Amino acid sequence: xxxxxxxxxxxxxxxxxxxxxxxxxxxxxxxxxxxxxxxxxxxxxxxxxxxxxxxxxxxxxxxxxxxxxxxxxxxxxxxxxxxxxxxxxxxxxxxxxxxxxxxxxxxxxxxxxxxxxxxxxxxxxxxxxxxxxxxxxxxxxxxxxxxxxxxxxxxxxxxxxxxxxxxxxxxxxxxxxxxxxxxxxxxxxxxxxxxxxxxxxxxxxxxxxxxxxxxxxxxxxxxxxxxxxxxxxxxxxxxxxxxxxxxxxxxxxxxxxxxxxxxxxxxxxxxxxxxxxxxxxxxxxxxxxxxxxxxxxxxxxxxxxxxxxxxxxxxxxxxxxxxxxxxxxxxxxxxxxxxxxxxxxxxxxxxxxxxxxxxxxxxxxxxxxxxxxxxxxxxxxxxxxxxxxxxxxxxxxxxxxxxxxxxxxxxxxxxxxxxxxxxxxxxxxxxxxxxxxxxxxxxxxxxxxxxxxxxxxxxxxxxxxxxxxxxxxxx
Ligand code: URA
Numbered sequence: 001x002x003x004x005x006x007x008x009x010x011x012x013x014x015x016x017x018x019x020x021x022x023x024x025x026x027x028x029x030x031x032x033x034x035x036x037x038x039x040x041x042x043x044x045x046x047x048x049x050x051x052x053x054x055x056x057x058x059x060x061x062x063x064x065x066x067x068x069x070x071x072x073x074x075x076x077x078x079x080x081x082x083x084x085x086x087x088x089x090x091x092x093x094x095x096x097x098x099x100x101x102x103x104x105x106x107x108x109x110x111x112x113x114x115x116x117x118x119x120x121x122x123x124x125x126x127x128x129x130x131x132x133x134x135x136x137x138x139x140x141x142x143x144x145x146x147x148x149x150x151x152x153x154x155x156x157x158x159x160x161x162x163x164x165x166x167x168x169x170x171x172x173x174x175x176x177x178x179x180x181x182x183x184x185x186x187x188x189x190x191x192x193x194x195x196x197x198x199x200x201x202x203x204x205x206x207x208x209x210x211x212x213x214x215x216x217x218x219x220x221x222x223x224x225x226x227x228x229x230x231x232x233x234x235x236x237x238x239x240x241x242x243x244x245x246x247x248x249x250x251x252x253x254x255x256x257x258x259x260x261x262x263x264x265x266x267x268x269x270x271x272x273x274x275x276x277x278x279x280x281x282x283x284x285x286x287x288x289x290x291x292x293x294x295x296x297x298x299x300x301x302x303x304x305x306x307x308x309x310x311x312x313x314x315x316x317x318x319x320x321x322x323x324x325x326x327x328x329x330x331x332x333x334x335x336x337x338x339x340x341x342x343x344x345x346x347x348x349x350x351x352x353x354x355x356x357x358x359x360x361x362x363x364x365x366x367x368x369x370x371x372x373x374x375x376x377x378x379x380x381x382x383x384x385x386x387x388x389x390x391x392x393x394x395x396x397x398x399x400x401x402x403x404x405x406x407x408x409x410x411x412x413x414x415x416x417x418x419x420x421x422x423x424x425x426x427x428x429x430x431x432x433x434x435x436x437x438x439x440x441x442x443x444x445x446x447x448x449x450x451x452x453x454x455x456x457x458x459x460x461x462x463x464x465x466x467x468x469x470x471x472x473x474x475x
Contacts, residue, residue: 041065041075048082056095063099067198073205080202080211088216090261096216097262100224103198107147107230111178114143115321118231119313120222122255125243125393126280130158130188131294132302132310133317135346138185139337140314140330142321145181146188147195147229155393155402156287156410159190164287164412167355180353185346187354196224204406213245219258227266233320234263234270235313240468241278243389249274249468260472271320274468275309279387279422282306286401286415286436292367293417298344305466311335312467370413370436376447378426382456387422391453398446399437411438416450423461 044058054062062079065071088096109116117137121127134144148158148170162168170190172180180187193200199221206212226234238246238256246252256272263270282303284293296302297310315330324330337343348358360366396402400411413436420432432454437443 041071045075045079045082048079048086051086053089054092054095056091056098059092059095060099063096063103063198063202067103067201076202076205077209077211080206080209080214080217083216084211084214087214090258093216093220093258094262094265096220097224097227097266100196100198100202100220101227103224104196104228105192105194106228107192107195109145109178109230109232112143112145112181115233116143116145116231117233117235117317117320118146118226118229119235119237119317120226121237122218122222122239122245124239124241124277124281125155125389125396126282126285126290126306127155127239128158128161128282128284128290128294128306129237129310129313131161131291131347132297132306132343133314134186134188135298135350136310136314136334136337136343137317137321138350139342139346140318140333141323142185142318143181144186144188144317145177145229145231146186147191147225148188149191150403155285155396156290158188160410160412161287161290162188162351162354164291164410165351165356166360167357168351169355172354180350184349184353186350188350189354191225195228199224207406215251215255215258218245219255219262223259223262223266227263227268231268234268235317235320236260236270236272237309237313238272238274238471239277240274241276241389242387242391243280243393244277253469253471256469256471264472269320269472271316271470271472273313273316273470276464276466276468277389278464279305280389280392280418281309283418283421284415285393285396285417286399287410287412288367288369289401289415289417289436295344295347295361298338298347299341300338308466311338368436370411370438372435372437372440372443374435374443375431376416376433376435376450378420378428378430378432378456379451380456381428382426382458383460384420384422384424384426384432384454385457385459385461386455388453388455391449392416392418395435395446395450395453398449399435399442400439413438414442416446423463425460426456 066076137144150157150159159170163170177187177189236259238252240246240249240252246255252274260270260272282293284290297307311334314334315327318324318330319327396415400414416433416435418433420426
């Protein structure tokens, strides 16, 4: 009898229907739909491959399954590639964002009174706006609580730039973060590991499967982290041009609209500005070099393009935070805070609150520490008609200022400072940029990269507007 039962049980085990949430055979991972029918991951990929819209449940299954290790890299890669080619509906992008946002911690900023407006840039070369906007908005009465990541690509991120200042702590206890925002008005810390871990894992896979430059994937990735950071409103700077993810205005508009829609649906009013990234922003590219340029800008002597962008963004943030009656009043207030010196003092206060020192910031030589400082001169005469901005960023990375791959260390002293930019006339032998590095072996490749990124001509090129458009506006 016992033997009979064992035989029966063994046969039952062999042929029982699959109702699992764990991987079985490669490519046949099964799970269950709400009604109990199995969903095969392969079928979800196939559906997307054929351009069909996925349900919220299917997206949840994929993203959660991948984050928890039930779905392997190769299936997620296939899914990401299908999204890259087929896109996603507005509903799908929102669902994807929600699943990634709920995969980790959601910060509460309730301990900070007032309307907290967060800002985010989709990235570019020489983008040091947070270093200026944070203290500038705080000097105008705003509260800026900012979580910033390390650089994802060829240039350092805000976290890298701040960590280039000796003593600055980007990792501080949450209570201290709230305290600094409440007392100083601004705190910039490194992004918490627990924010949207699903995005972190998926982004790393996108990076090695050529699926970064996809509007639904970029939009859901950025907005999942923004919505998890607890802000009340969001200002997005969507960059356009040779140094940005989006190379043309139409694509950038689509990305901006997608992110604005996600924010609005998620109950967080969102405004996007489209800005030019066909030339590096400001003159400096490289971590400490950019800190110095941000300090100069806060003292009213920064490059015109960078100063203008920072003032426009800050004015918008003040308006969104309902601290001024309109954008123009915000603009007047930021201009006053720069000329009075209050904006710069707020920057020093922010750095000191997080472990840096005024004495470091005020020694000019600390920003010129690189052992090798070399002029990059023009080989020909003419107008600088075009700059391949990504190439300029890569040149800075090759000098040691960025990461070739995740985990590489960054040289805080390295980078380059442009003396000439698009539209300027350059004489043969004139300095176009100053290069900084601590390793002479890095110079030849960096110079070759820069050489290949600059184009000369006889005709002065037309000046591109810095702010190309605004999207959204329900503030
Ligand atoms: N930045 C992000 O956080 N995600 C992307 O997909 C692209 C840029």
